[in-house]
Amino acid sequence: MEEFMKRLVQVQRDIPWLPQAKGRTYIADELPPLERCATAFGLAFEGNRLLLTRLRDRDWNLTGGCIDPGETPEHAAVREVREEASAKVEVIELIGYQELQKFFPKPPDYRWPHPIDCQVYFRCRLIELSPFEPNPKASTARSSNPAKRDVCLRWRDSRRSTKRAYGALRPGNQGQRG
Template sequence: MTDRVVVVAGAVYDKGRLLAARRSAPEDLAGRWELPGGKLEPGESPEQALVRELREELGIETEPVERIPGEWPLKPGYVLRVWTVRLVSGEPRPLQDHDELRWLAPGELDDVDWLEQDRPAVAEWARRRSGTSQEGVRR
């Protein structure tokens, strides 16, 4: 039939912290935390979709850095792919699909109830950050 729908998400980081977004809908996901993003539109690259989605959902300008290996199933026919994303400008605000945002330091990543499909990417982001020199993390 048709190919899978790709949903892109960003492990948005700034000053060594990761941005978590709490879902406001749909009802079965509301109150859980995720890496923000959305579906690719026809003709978009995953990186273009990610920049657009983060602008629409959070009002920020970002730069995709690298893809986190792997992909995770969502609902049938949908798959999640995650990129590390550098915050370029703006202060994130929950404009669409979210009712709260939190910046989490590496030691705070377990403080929120992540959606299952986001957990492996969050863990990989933390692993990569712990391998970064301190001057690369703090500013």
């Protein structure tokens, strides 16, 4: 019988992009409850360089976004990578997730699970990288060495835990976890 692996790698309070919240980042091999999954990200590499997107409203970021109604987290990650970076990918494995616990009342128009939702991260295999066409969500895409500090990620405040996940993702480390 295989053992479920879930390891807490970071706790963050008062997240800059989500005040009055606490984030717990886990490296895991099972999804959190599906009713808590709100967003999905696909981390794909071109050689040893991570594919990123420049979102119009957030600057450089990992490829990913909201899970549509009726969509699985895996399908959302694949779709978001295609929409934001013009890349065709397939999900290889779950890396982990960030659980976000909000300490504010649920606003009437709030579309995410409340008080807890999860952002899910998958390692993906890059199948095809098409020429990028600017779109309503993203102005450009590129691949970058994830260890470099020249890339401004929305998750810059959790750089340590993200680097651990990248370590498990590098092409030579498939199957290993941070």
